[in-house]
Amino acid sequence: MKNIMDKKTNLDDYLADLGISEAEDEAPTRKAPSRPEAIGKTAAPEEPLVIVERFLHGLVTRLDEGLDVRASEVEDGIEAEVVGERAARFAGREGRTLSAVETLAYAVLTKHTGRSDVRVRIDAGGFRRRHAETLAKLAERLAVQVAKSGEPHELQPMPPADRRIMHITLKDHPDVMTESVGEGSGRHLVIKPRHAS
Structure with a gap:
């Protein structure tokens, strides 16, 4: 082609x-x-x-x-x-x-x-709206897992807009926090416990 x-x-x-x-x-x-x-x-x-x-x-x-x-x-x-x-x-x-x-x-x-x-x-x-809802639900499920296990969870690299949705979804979560790490197309989100045990 x-x-x-x-x-x-x-x-x-x-x-x-x-x-x-x-x-x-x-x-x-x-x-x-x-x-x-x-x-x-x-x-x-x-x-x-x-x-x-x-x-x-x-x-x-x-x-x-x-x-x-x-x-x-x-x-x-x-x-x-x-x-x-x-x-x-x-x-x-x-x-x-x-x-x-x-x-x-x-x-x-x-x-x-x-x-x-x-x-x-x-x-x-409505593609982006549905996609944002899916990402928000994923973020919430992973937050529960991270809070329960006390271990951070690294996601696969994703576009900035997708990372932003997950950051916003979890920004006020009492038990976890988010961080973007990596460079360029390898940049990804890490969800980790807010308070170290």
């Missing part, structure tokens, strides 16, 4: 392969407000939410016309969900497609705004 990365050098090449031209990945321009009280209340053309929503809408509708995107601003960035009858398929195996699309959306956002402080999180068909 030919590796698409071999000949691609920048984001514009990837977008072109997806059928998204430079003009189409631009944020839409807004009409000038007609009422005096509306002046200053319109979104700027480079607003992060508009950029991400437009990019994702263009991408998902090219892949499947039955899909759409709902995006909103949250405290630390932008959350978007791919919706539609076959949205869950968009997540890909173990959420890898979602992670790749998040990376692309973040790159488009950074390219257009110059900002790198806006997080982009994308879900499809």
